[in-house]
Amino acid sequence: MSAIPQEVLGLRVEVVRSIRRTAALHIVGSDLQVRIPEHLGDERVAAILKQKRPWIRGKVAELKRVPPHRPKELVSGESFLYLGRHYRLKVQEGHQVGVCLSGGYLRATIRPSEQGEQREARIQQYLQSWYRSRALERLQEKSNRYAKQIGVSPAAVSVKNFRSRWGSCDKRGQVVFNWNIIKAPHSIVDYVVIHELCHLIHPNHSKDFWQVVGRHDGAYLEHRQWLKERGGRLL
Template sequence: MTAIPEEVLGLRVEVVRSIRRSAALHIIGSDLQVRVPEHVGDERVAAFLTKKRPWIRSKVAEIQRIPPHRPKELVSGESFPYLGRHYRLKVQEGHQVGVCLSGGYLKATIRPTEQGEHRTLRIQQYLQNWYRSRALERLQEKTNRYAQQIGVSPAGVSVRNFRSRWGSCDKRGQVVFNWNIIKAPHSIVDYVVIHELCHLIHPNHSRDFWQVVSRHDAAYPEHRQWLKERGEGLL
């Protein structure tokens, strides 16, 4: 029996089986996500990867032409995205620690005693906490609004730090979003919300599913492409 390779052309292979009719490939960050119907075995997945190798090679070449993402130093003046806009970070010392959006800046307040590497890690923690909090708040608002428009009732909304997906919807109706999506423009966030809510009607990526998505986001192909090309920069 042919085993599924752990990686292809430097991309880590992740197989996602779900209720769908056809196979599809998605490159998310350094992961090659293979989405297949539940009944498809490992041998057919491996054969699909072999068949798609030219396509994967061309996509890897495209990725390699993109300038490498520089890690943040977490110092004053750096730019951070939130709902499509960029805000400068302002690091200040004080005892009311945390991050807030004020006066057009993302203000990170840390204790004067925190210095060096510990200072950097603390700023990173505060920023992540702020993003997660804002993500949950705004995604709940958007989910409530679009659920009413689509005519569905999700069982709950939460956020997580997914490595290679922007959201998920399980059989119980629980919708989970990648909190990093809150960095994207409103239209992209809306698309992800609509996408997951439509899975409450069609738990697959069939033609019927995309027809429902298109009724609530006519520009969804452009929004999907935006995530494929620029989504890695949000992670």
């Protein structure tokens, strides 16, 4: 049985092991992400969580002061983010089902026979499919552009529904992004792309890594802070 608690002060604990030198704690939404070097054992992680408990308590208090996030009702008139802009949802009936961005609206077309919970589930399905498709297209485009600028060559670029991180880069050069990041403004998306691509040079968060990030994103500190403060609203 692992010595690492599954939950600390109401936050779900997620441990992310990677090639890095130090441990770091991040809160994303209702998750407490513990980023640690690969060699660090469970007991050491548990000790870090115990040591950082006052810091976690303070962050939990901050979260409680933020108004609770209201789930979407998935009806016409609701606002949805895409690349930092708000678009109103327009639900309509038809046989060419799906979601498209047209005339300044996110238009969701569903079959007339779908009502109640089935209608809501279908709109959710179409919206997520649209977001994932747009995210893959945009993130691949941005990755290609910044890869040339940075001087790296990712093996592949894909999207996934991470619970509490914005991207990952493994030893094989596979770069994966959280598709929800496509809801953020362009500058924030660019920061996440640059961040992950720079891991192809430095697979850690060392001083050298941040220097490379800073060369390609002069405002990375502001962008990183934006994600810490507002990123949870994108998930």
